[in-house]
Amino acid sequence: MIVGAGFGGLAAAKGLRQSPVDVEIVDANNFHLFQPLLYQVATAGLDADDVAYAVRGVFRRQRNVNVQMAKVTAIDLDRRVVGVVRGTGVSDELSYDSLVLAAGAVSTTYGIAGIDEHAISLKSLDDALDLRLAVLQRFEEAAADPSMIERGELNVVVCGGGPTGVETSGAMMEFFTKVLAKDFPTLDVRSVRVILVEAAPRLLGALSEKSGERAMRTLAKRGVEVRVGVGVDRVVDEGERRVVHLADGTALPAGVVVWAAGVRASPLAESLGVELTKGGRIVVADDLSIPGHPEAFAIGDIAGTEPLLPQVAQPAIQGGRHAARQIARRLEGAATEAFHYRDKGSMATIGRHDAVAEFPSGRRLTGFAGWVAWLGLHLVYLIGFRNRANVLVNWAWNYLTFDRGSRIVAERDLAIDASPRRSLP
């Protein structure tokens, strides 16, 4: 039983390809989401379908896999059952012999007032589509009322200077200056601000200081206002606009507030009644099993290893493969092995042909070379030829033309049509 169809869950299922087991994958969505490119959907560089791939399609040729679309609501490690709610609203219990818990992480607001209500996070496909739509709505509205720009009602404030915040603010600025400025020639798009706020003294805390400084310089050169060393105090809704109040008293008016400042492990971890880390991750044994439950493994963002690994794709993929191997070993009566993470490096892109990549050897790639490395790696990891080809077409088009395809706003997305979103018959 694999809970979650993210990078970890898929790696675990693929790792069990040759094993004499029946694999059940349970996820609330019927697709795998390529989260590292979500910010490109939010900034209209990619279509939603470019970063989402039907899980059933991934395992079409792996006969021992069954996919269930259901939300996991609870796990009973002692009874070895997973409680789910299906799409029809019906609750069910699924029992297992071995478990791979790969439920990932969720956005967390650290209790900052107004974030939940007035900011958009970037964890799900819907988040990305919501963000894109909100930005485009503001621009369409401003076409009829350009004074919205002076009042700051088109500004985007991105909270969080990790890779997601850096990538989102960079791509958003590029979207504004290169695309929307042409789409809305009557608007003074250059006066629309993109502001990146980070509480720590520098950007990209997980990378070297040099990379953080480079990201800051590049973003500033491209027009993003970067504010480091100051946290968000609260976000207030003033009707037509939101205002982000910083800890130093600064008030930033915004049309859209993006929350990319924090994740914590899926709340499923709490339901287990086992020891958790400060970030809500499950404290695991050195073979990634949950202490006292040798048949249950936690991997990726939900796993609290020692030392803690970053909540990105690589630890999840390696953890998934490891868990699959341990399940196979247990079936053969062999002892389980300790998990050894192999650091392959980190990277973040800062927009058009600029990225930083750091390798464990200490080697760094920056600028265009970093960007090519980033592009190649993401294409290799994107699941399925079709997605890869489409992504390449979209990227090539964006790169050559500064045009972007995915910027549609439908009638029902606006207040134009007062009727509610059509419920499905």
Next chain:
Amino acid sequence: MIVGAGFGGLAAAKGLRQSPVDVEIVDANNFHLFQPLLYQVATAGLDADDVAYAVRGVFRRQRNVNVQMAKVTAIDLDRRVVGVVRGTGVSDELSYDSLVLAAGAVSTTYGIAGIDEHAISLKSLDDALDLRLAVLQRFEEAAADPSMIERGELNVVVCGGGPTGVETSGAMMEFFTKVLAKDFPTLDVRSVRVILVEAAPRLLGALSEKSGERAMRTLAKRGVEVRVGVGVDRVVDEGERRVVHLADGTALPAGVVVWAAGVRASPLAESLGVELTKGGRIVVADDLSIPGHPEAFAIGDIAGTEPLLPQVAQPAIQGGRHAARQIARRLEGAATEAFHYRDKGSMATIGRHDAVAEFPSGRRLTGFAGWVAWLGLHLVYLIGFRNRANVLVNWAWNYLTFDRGSRIVAERDLAIDASPRRSLP
């Protein structure tokens, strides 16, 4: 002032490229929809973004065009003003010197009970996405409860045997047998029925009898149940399924009912207080102007020419170009010319490498040759290189692999998550 960014509205705006005029395009969506391929979005062959193209992008290089995203609610031909509601919910009035009314057509149910509530039409992008989602939801639900198939809760009943109904039922059957049968190996997908119902004695009434018979034979061979000569009496909701009651007493259980049986002109036509045809189209003079209002032209689906032209792309495109020419002539003080429609033929595809195309010369292309003609024509007319390249990638992939990319169902689409669709901050 051009009302509507469909084929007619875009052609009119492009036709005014060289004229000393300010062109305003008003549409409730900010995108042009390539309606002829909408059924491919509904059957997961194409992504939504492949058939929708931002209008602002289309006219980026045409400096005399301004685009407004607003819903036109009324037109006063005497005062020469167009009443709109903007995205913010604010009403406004826009005055014009010349008008091109290209508001298109809407689906009509002919008052048949239950269609509005329990069927999905195929006019808007949202319709297509709703249809795709409804079908996928049924399959995901059936994965947990296969008896849904026996009760007919996965069947699709398509009402209307014109090109849309023929194309949708053919593509839906292909989607079931070639794609979903592999995605859901535990389900008896072959027992899921696709039923096409047409009140007239044959399919494709606008084409020759031979083409209608060919479509019927091909659909039947591919597993679609075709019922001609019997109308729909009513659609009843039985909770888990809908039942389509035909005029001959037959009751067809269905998970999803598609309504492709009728269109009528946009209700805007009624608001004008001018003479209308039976289908609600505006009776126009031979130069396409609205009688008594030489500065106002109606084109495409909303125009009632003599003889009436089919409500497809070609008459709208030619009408748009004609209206643009007449506006230019009037500016120069010249008399307007009569509109002469040049019939370029009709076509309908019936699924994988089979289509019928008929030309005014009497020449017909069928089977693979017809399909290639259909494919080429649609690629040529799809606006923008990017869309074309993506569509080609998607089609090539579908053709070679029988895989389809766009079959994602997100958590918030199902009852899994009881919380309402997140409202945008």
